[in-house]
Amino acid sequence: MHSFNFDKPINRLQTDSVRWDKYDPHIIPLWVADMDFASPPCVIEALKQRMNHEIFGYTHAPEGLKEHIATYLAAQYQWKIEPEWIVFVPSLVSSLYSLAKNLTDPQSHILTLQPVYHHLLHAAQHSGRDYSQIPLSTQDYRLVLDPESISSSVKSNSELLFFCNPHNPGGAVYTREELTQIAKVCEQHDLILCSDEIHCGMVYPGQIHTPIASISEDAAERTITLMSMNKTFNIPGAGLAWMVCKNKELRKRATRDLGTLIPDPQIFTYIATQSALLHGEPWRQALMDYLASNRQLLKTVMGDLPQLRLYQIEASYLGWISCEQLKLDDPSELFLNHGVALQPGYMFQQPDHVRINIATPKDNLNAALSRMREALTQGD
Numbered sequence: 001m002h003s004f005n006f007d008k009p010i011n012r013l014q015t016d017s018v019r020w021d022k023y024d025p026h027i028i029p030l031w032v033a034d035m036d037f038a039s040p041p042c043v044i045e046a047l048k049q050r051m052n053h054e055i056f057g058y059t060h061a062p063e064g065l066k067e068h069i070a071t072y073l074a075a076q077y078q079w080k081i082e083p084e085w086i087v088f089v090p091s092l093v094s095s096l097y098s099l100a101k102n103l104t105d106p107q108s109h110i111l112t113l114q115p116v117y118h119h120l121l122h123a124a125q126h127s128g129r130d131y132s133q134i135p136l137s138t139q140d141y142r143l144v145l146d147p148e149s150i151s152s153s154v155k156s157n158s159e160l161l162f163f164c165n166p167h168n169p170g171g172a173v174y175t176r177e178e179l180t181q182i183a184k185v186c187e188q189h190d191l192i193l194c195s196d197e198i199h200c201g202m203v204y205p206g207q208i209h210t211p212i213a214s215i216s217e218d219a220a221e222r223t224i225t226l227m228s229m230n231k232t233f234n235i236p237g238a239g240l241a242w243m244v245c246k247n248k249e250l251r252k253r254a255t256r257d258l259g260t261l262i263p264d265p266q267i268f269t270y271i272a273t274q275s276a277l278l279h280g281e282p283w284r285q286a287l288m289d290y291l292a293s294n295r296q297l298l299k300t301v302m303g304d305l306p307q308l309r310l311y312q313i314e315a316s317y318l319g320w321i322s323c324e325q326l327k328l329d330d331p332s333e334l335f336l337n338h339g340v341a342l343q344p345g346y347m348f349q350q351p352d353h354v355r356i357n358i359a360t361p362k363d364n365l366n367a368a369l370s371r372m373r374e375a376l377t378q379g380d
Contacts, residue, residue, distance in 0.1 A: 002282040006037050006290040007361050023341050028368040031343040033318060035234040035359035040283035043235060046275035047268060059267040061088055068277050069242065077200070079214040085244050087255050090265045092198055092226045092241040093119045096162070098257045099224065100127035103192050103250070104159045111153055111191070112162040113145065115169060115348035120162040120196060130157070133349065136170070142312045143170035147181040154189045161191045165212065166199040166315035169348050169355040173207040173314040176215070183212060183219040192250065193223040198241075199316040201232030201284065204292055207314045213244065220246045224254050231316070232284060233276040240269035291317050294358040294365055301369045307376050317359035324352045338375035340368045
C-alpha cells in the first residue's frame with residue numbers, strides 16, 4: 001500500500017523556482033503550470049542512483065524506452081503505435097516553434113484556437129506565416145470547437161492546425177465524437193494536425209482521453225502528437241517530450257532541426273521519464289484523488305462568488321475563470337493586489353479571464369481562495 005503526502009508544505013523560495021521567485025514572498029503564486037508537490041519517490045530515487053555514477057557524458061535514450069512508451073499508450077488510451085513512430089525532443093514548446101516552420105511553406109497559413117496555450121499561438125506568429133485563430137464557443141462553461149468554425153477559417157494556402165487536448169487553459173477533454181468531426185475537417189481541407197496532448201495523464205473520472213491520431217487511419221497519417229510525462233509527474237525541470245508520427249515523410253520534416261537548433265535531450269530527462277512510466281502509476285492515481293478534492297474545493301468557493309464563473313475542469317490542475325462581470329481590463333491585477341498571483345487571461349487571448357493552478361497543498365489553496373474572496377468583497 002502506497003502512501004503519499006500531498007498536504008506536506010515544501011518551501012520553494014530561493015530554489016530558483018520560476019513559480020515562487022517571480023513575486024514577493026507574501027504572494028501566493030498559483031499561476032505557472034507546475035505543482036507544489038514532491039515528485040514521485042521512484043523518480044527521485046532513480047535520479048539519485050544515476051547521480052551516484054558520477055559521470056554525466058553524452059548519452060542516448062535508454063534501450064527499450066520507446067517500447068515502454070508504446071506499451072503505456074496502449075494501456076492508458078488503447079492507442080496502438082509502433083516504437084519507430086516516436087521521436088524524443090527536449091521540450092514540447094521548442095518543438096512547436098520548429099514544427100510551425102518545418103511542416104509548412106513560407107507562403108502558407110496556420111490555424112490555431114482562441115483561447116489556447118500561448119505558445120501554440122506564438123509558434124504560428126514567429127514562423128513568419130500567415131495565421132488565424134479559431135474562436136472556441138462556450139457551452140455550459142465548457143470550451144467547444146465547432147468544425148464549421150474550422151472550415152470557415154481555412155484559406156486556400158492553409159496547411160497546419162495547432163490543436164490542444166486536453167485543452168489549456170479551458171480544461172475540456174474532447175470526446176471521440178468531437179475529435180472525429182475535427183479529424184474529418186482536417187481530411188476535407190488536407191490540413192496537417194499538430195496536437196498538444198501534454199495534459200492527457202491527468203483526466204478526471206467520467207472523462208476519457210482519446211488521442212486524435214487514433215481516430216482513423218487518415219488522422220494517423222496527418223497528425224503529429226506531442227506528449228510528455230512532465231506535467232503528470234511534476235518533472236518539467238527534468239522532463240522529456242516526444243512526438244508520435246506514423247507518416248514517415250511527415251516525421252522526417254518534423255525532425256529536421258533535431259540535433260542542431262533543437263539539442264538532444266539530456267540524460268536526467270530520460271531517467272526521470274523512464275522511472276515515471278515504469279513505476280509512477282500509484283503516485284499518479286493518488287495525485288488525481290488529491291487534485292479531485294482540490295477541484296471540488298475550488299468549485300465550492302466559486303459557486304459562492306457570483307462575479308466569477310468557473311469552466312468545467314475535466315483534466316489537469318488548471319482552472320479557467322471568467323471575470324467578465326468585474327469589467328476590468330486585467331482582473332489578475334485585482335487578485336495580485338490581494339496577495340494571489342494568477343495567470344492573466346491575456347496570455348491566452350481572453351483578458352477578462354484568469355487561470356488558477358490548484359496543484360498546491362489544501363492549506364495554501366484555502367488561503368489563496370480566501371484572499372480572492374476578500375478581493376471581491378472589499379474591492380480593489
